[in-house]
Amino acid sequence: MPETLNISDAEWEVMRVVWASGESTSQEITRVLNGKRGWSQSTVKTLIGRLTSKNYLHARKESRHFIYTTHLDEPESLKLELEGLLGRICSRKIPNLLAYLVEKTPMIAQDRAMLEEVLQNKQVVAEVPCDCYPGQCTCHLHASGTILSDQSHEEITHEN
Amino acid sequence: MPETLNISDAEWEVMRVVWASGESTSQEITRVLNGKRGWSQSTVKTLIGRLTSKNYLHARKESRHFIYTTHLDEPESLKLELEGLLGRICSRKIPNLLAYLVEKTPMIAQDRAMLEEVLQNKQVVAEVPCDCYPGQCTCHLHASGTILSDQSHEEITHEN
DNA sequence: CCATTACGTTTACAGTTGTAAACTTTAGAA
DNA sequence: TTCTAAAGTTTACAACTGTAAACGTAATGG
Secondary structure, three states: OOOOOOOOHHHHHHHHHHHHHOOEOHHHHHHHHHHHHOOOHHHHHHHHHHHHHOOOOEEEEEOOEEEEEOOOOHHHHHHHHHHHHHOOOOHHHHHHHHHHHHHHOOOOHHHHHHHHHHHHHOOOEOOOOOOOOOOOOHHHHHOOOOOOOOOOOOOOOOOO | OOOOOOOOHHHHHHHHHHHHHOOEOHHHHHHHHHHHHOOOHHHHHHHHHHHHHOOOOEEEEEOOEEEEEOOOOHHHHHHHHHHHHHOOOOHHHHHHHHHHHHHHOOOEHHHHHHHHHHHHHOOOOOOOOOOOOOOOOHHHHHOOOOOOOOOOOOOOOOOO
């Protein structure tokens, strides 16, 4: 499993069909995506082509057509994408974001129980290091005196 | 706050500087991003230009230069992006993903406590509806039938 | 007042993405 | 065996991204 993926939104639609069925023909992928997004065969073909050339899909020939499979794992792939996004903010703010996600995600009792257990086993640290580049996070404003040379900015309101 | 954002990775770097300082000059943004990513003034100018034309940044003239500000909120913006990504998988699988994120996110005791509280107040539902288009999720294969393995994900076969 | 400077605006250009038509190959039908 | 339709491959093309040079303009130091 690669370190970094780059599967576009449209490509992801194709992947989902393959993930859902284990293996699919282009015909089936087209049927689903034509229904869901109104895409033409051509469009789906292009996407399949791009995915196979990136080696995210594999084509096995069977008589007249190809059967597509993938070795990528769906949740795993999404984790990679999520991590990319989470890298956009200060690691200190991530727990808040998770709280938000937990709040807004519909779940059943078992899900909640599972999360509770994860939380109970969760090891905490004394301090989460800020991983931001100086000037991209307020955590750094109190680190030194070499602050920015321009003028009045801040408002160091939040911190979380 | 808009429903949907589209801030590219490079643009996000600029936004972070503005978010961190409340308001910045292009000089300061350039200084930070030249340090962090080696970007030239030109590059930063382009990004600032794109962001202002999308109205994500506002330019207020002050003597010779502009001062940039934003009305976007950083965590809020990230939430929007995250929600986009989470839409890529079946809503029934999201709790598992959250568990993974909770596990891997470094946090302090307070963070954990906060999450615990959120979880304790979390309302659960009897069943989380699958929001996938048929053919893109295995949930649909047993729509009416017996529970068996209810809403966890399991391996499947494929139809055709 | 003029050249220099600092900043903003236009233009550039290749790579990616969304969307699809046109073309080619080939397995099966006649 | 030749024709045809399905499946795959090439080409297309505009919008968006990453990255930046070139250009225009206004303030500033002489």
